[in-house]
Amino acid sequence: MIVDATLCYMETSTAKQQYMMLMALTRLPIDAIEMTVVVYNNIVKMKLPRQKYILRVKNEYDIENYPGFHYYVKSINIDKDSDKKWIEQVMYDTSGRAAARRIIVIDEVSVINMCEQFCTWIRNGKLYLEPLNYIEQATALAYTWLKCGGNSVITAFCGLGNHAPLEEVLMTLHVTGIKRLMKPLNFSELKKAAGNIAISPVKPVVGAEIFAVESGIHVDGIKKNPQLYEPYPPELVNASRRIVLGDMSGKSSIEAKLKEYNLVCGKIDTVKILEIVKQKSHDLHRAITDEEFCNLVKMIGCAGSAEKKISYSRYNTA
Numbered sequence: 001m002i003v004d005a006t007l008c009y010m011e012t013s014t015a016k017q018q019y020m021m022l023m024a025l026t027r028l029p030i031d032a033i034e035m036t037v038v039v040y041n042n043i044v045k046m047k048l049p050r051q052k053y054i055l056r057v058k059n060e061y062d063i064e065n066y067p068g069f070h071y072y073v074k075s076i077n078i079d080k081d082s083d084k085k086w087i088e089q090v091m092y093d094t095s096g097r098a099a100a101r102r103i104i105v106i107d108e109v110s111v112i113n114m115c116e117q118f119c120t121w122i123r124n125g126k127l128y129l130e131p132l133n134y135i136e137q138a139t140a141l142a143y144t145w146l147k148c149g150g151n152s153v154i155t156a157f158c159g160l161g162n163h164a165p166l167e168e169v170l171m172t173l174h175v176t177g178i179k180r181l182m183k184p185l186n187f188s189e190l191k192k193a194a195g196n197i198a199i200s201p202v203k204p205v206v207g208a209e210i211f212a213v214e215s216g217i218h219v220d221g222i223k224k225n226p227q228l229y230e231p232y233p234p235e236l237v238n239a240s241r242r243i244v245l246g247d248m249s250g251k252s253s254i255e256a257k258l259k260e261y262n263l264v265c266g267k268i269d270t271v272k273i274l275e276i277v278k279q280k281s282h283d284l285h286r287a288i289t290d291e292e293f294c295n296l297v298k299m300i301g302c303a304g305s306a307e308k309k310i311s312y313s314r315y316n317t318a
Contacts, residue, residue, distance in 0.1 A: 001151060002030045002153060002170070003032040003033070003034055003152055003153070003154050004025055004030050004032075004033055004156060005130075005154050005156045006190075007025075007033065008034055008036050008039070011039055013193075015043055018039050018042055020192065021190065021193035023049065026049045029181065030166070030170075033051055033052070034053070034054040035054075036056045036075070037058065040055060052070040054069060055072050057072050058075055063094070069094060072092040073102060076104075086106060089101065089103075101127050102128040102129075102130055105129070106132055109141075115148065118145055119148055122149050122150055126151055127150065127151055127152075128153070130154035133159055134162070138164035142169050146178060158194065158197055158203070160194075167187055184235060186238045187205070191206065206237070211230070211239050211240065213241070213242070214248045214249055214287065215250070219252045226241075243256050245281070246281040247281045249278065251271060253274075257293060261290070268297075
């Protein structure tokens with residue numbers, strides 16, 4: 001079971017953003033959504049989709065005041081300076097009885113050190129694991145936990161709250177065969193709902209530039225066999241592969257870009273074009289935009305087809 005706790009870290013967002021995030025999460029292959037009392041009060045008047053919900057409460061009175069949730073768990077303040085490697089919590093059912101346990105891994109522990117401990121926990125009953133990302137191993141810990149037979153793991157979109165990133169856990173489970181995706185994932189609505197979250201262009205799974213390729217040898221390899229460089233096809237995350245032209249490009253990059261824009265050049269000297277592209281990229285200290293490339297090629301006498309419309313602003317990095 002994958003539980004997503006993104007909404008717990010959106011208390012200051014608008015009710016519209018919170019509800020947008022909720023609806024976007026329900027379209028992903030997750031099993032339960034966790035939220036705080038504050039978020040629930042903001043969106044309760046809207047139509048909540050059928051889903052398992054976990055409510056993060058402040059005390060036992062909240063359990064009485066907010067009936068009907070799958071589980072309840074108390075909010076805690078995590079002391080990073082504590083000597084503890086993990087914190088164990090009780091998860092309550094709607095009657096207030098202990099129904100499951102949650103372990104929050106708070107120390108700088110690695111996957112290698114935790115495998116044996118995971119097996120011990122699994123033998124001791126139903127347990128939710130919440131690995132925190134202090135040494136950039138939360139995704140690996142979540143994956144290892146589920147691979148070892150763990151029941152459930154807590155995630156958050158883009159690692160909010162220092163959690164294992166939801167998108168990374170979903171894709172890891174897919175590529176390793178533990179839980180195959182039945183349809184492509186679309187994170188665009190989550191990005192929009194998250195609002196002010198800064199997402200690196202090379203952020204795994206959701207970064208805008210993760211399928212951008214410049215190196216000539218990489219372009220040549222991808223043309224022959226994409227799986228050499230891509231663990232999954234870009235279409236699986238609603239993305240597309242993009243060839244970037246710059247001072248690291250090779251002849252294969254020029255040929256691929258000519259084909260992409262249906263530029264008919266006869267016996268054109270692709271080596272000469274490559275030299276010009278590299279020099280221009282070096283002079284500008286950036287990659288060459290597709291508009292600049294097409295204009296350059298047309299200047300030397302190639303006829304361009306209008307079959308593909310260029311979105312120039314997408315590539316302009318000046």
